[in-house]
Amino acid sequence: MNPALAAGLQIALVVGVLAILYVPLGDYMARVYTSERDLRIESLLYRVCRIDSRTEQTWYGYAGSLLGFSLASVLFLYVLQRIQGVLPINNGLPGVSPAVAFNTAVSFVTNTNWQSYTPETTMSNLTQPLGLAVQNFVSAAVGMAVAVALIRALIRVRGTGEIGNFWVDLTRGSLRILLPGSFVVALILLSQGVIQSFHTGFASTGLDGTSVTNALAPVASQEAIKEFGTNGGGILAANSAHPFENPTPLSNIVEIIALLLIPVALTRTFGTMVGDRKQGLTLVAVMTLLWGGLLAVTLAAESGTRGIAAKAAGAMMEGKEVRFGIPGSALFAVSTTGTSTGAVNAAHDSMSPLGGGAVILNMLLGEIAPGGTGTGLYGILVLALIAVFVGGLLVGRTPEYLGKKLGKREITLASLSVLVMPALVLIGVGITSILGTTTGFQGNSGDPGSPQSIHGFSEVVYAYASASNNNGSAFGGLTVTSDWFQSSLGICMLLGRLLPIVFVLALAGSFAAQKKTPPTAGTLPTSGLMFGGLLTGTVVLVAALTFFPTLALGPIAEALQ
Incomplete structure (x- = not known):
């Protein structure tokens, strides 16, 4: 079957079943x-x-x-x-x-x-x-x-x-x-x-006759x-x-x-x-847009042919199961890194630089496309609060969300919740990159500036992005059995999970203590196309400003070589 047709049918089946349920x-x-x-x-x-x-x-x-x-x-x-x-x-x-x-x-x-x-x-x-x-x-x-x-x-x-x-x-x-x-x-x-x-x-007896x-x-x-x-x-x-x-x-x-x-x-x-079901439809539309965009990038990257082996095979099939092929592997990879799931049906470390970079970015967006069970919803709601605050400042409207005012306390808690993951990722990657005891664990380490060294850096970025976002998947070329990786990644998992939860619950407590106020002419609408665009822009802008330098040293540099 034509790969494009296979991809289209699988995506249509997944989206169709989700729409029905x-x-x-x-x-x-x-x-x-x-x-x-x-x-x-x-x-x-x-x-x-x-x-x-x-x-x-x-x-x-x-x-x-x-x-x-x-x-x-x-x-x-x-x-x-x-x-x-x-x-x-x-x-x-x-x-x-x-x-x-x-x-x-x-x-x-x-x-x-x-x-x-x-x-x-x-x-x-x-x-x-x-x-x-x-x-x-x-x-x-x-x-x-x-x-x-x-x-x-x-x-x-x-x-x-x-x-x-x-x-x-x-x-x-x-x-x-x-x-x-x-x-x-x-x-x-x-x-x-x-x-x-x-x-x-x-x-059982293997093909070579051994048990x-x-x-x-x-x-x-x-x-x-x-x-x-x-x-x-x-x-x-x-x-x-x-x-x-x-x-x-x-x-x-x-x-x-x-x-x-x-x-x-x-x-x-x-x-x-x-x-107000339009509120939910706006959120799911933003999630779908981000998921679909990264899926398109990953499919395009993995369907190409880079290198002698890929050209001989006619596709980037290294590390992928032939029973799933490129479409099933790319669809699984984007879905799993967008939902904090961590299950994989292919070796993400074998993905093309652009495809691997896309799944890393999927986690660095905060895993809200559509995110984990519960974590995706409260994650995108926190970003929606930030979008309301920014939008209100830009147009001079009252920063409110569903009748609850956004004051100094609320926006501070929302900002702290969003900043936890970037802080853990960047600190973890920074310390690991300068520790001489950790570079030897990079399966693709090499001379500084070499393709192997760049990919080794991407493996470290993936590991801390995965741990801090509570994802769990990995670029398998990185060996993480040392005490440093066991302890630092464990701390990232613990803080990456519990600190945002505490901030979100504190935010909930602040809202619960407020009386609900009816909307006025000055209230910014939080459903529909305009707010969906504002929320999407907020998500992309926050991730781009925070992680672009890091991605430029890893997946982007590798893709440009």
């Missing part, structure tokens, strides 16, 4: 978070944990509960990895080393799923579902809870200062949205041949929430390029739809909850 899923999630009724299983959990589901929290209480839950999750997952060697179903594997256990615990609790280890030879078939898969559910639910808390603050009519109950939002997101959705995705993946087994593996042990794991159940919760991380080392995780072109499309579905539908949830 957009309204019912978005409205369902709105009902989940606004319902006053608890399920029986939820009521039981609340009684056991001594939680009053009818009591709301201020932003202090909400943030304290979230941070306490995250800390407890990190400690539990760390201990589980360290003692897995004495637990049942351990596959004969010892406990995980302290540095890797810390990095992994932080990674999965922060919805990053960065992996500095080989899953088959490091994590047991007990640690995978009991530790990692559980965090895939609750870390995604945490992101949605923060987004919903911000929405509640924007629609509060009276200034009570309350933004909901974290424990209720966490429970409902996990049990009513993520669990049933993952079950459906898992059934579809099973029908395509994704495996589900607690056996350690089976032996090979093929690892097995409960893949389908974990693969489903890995994508549906925008988690990422591979149950097997090859991630979504492995035939046990992603065996067919149809399973590839299903996984792409799964990782895009909740972030896209949450814009409908937002519009429904605030009582």
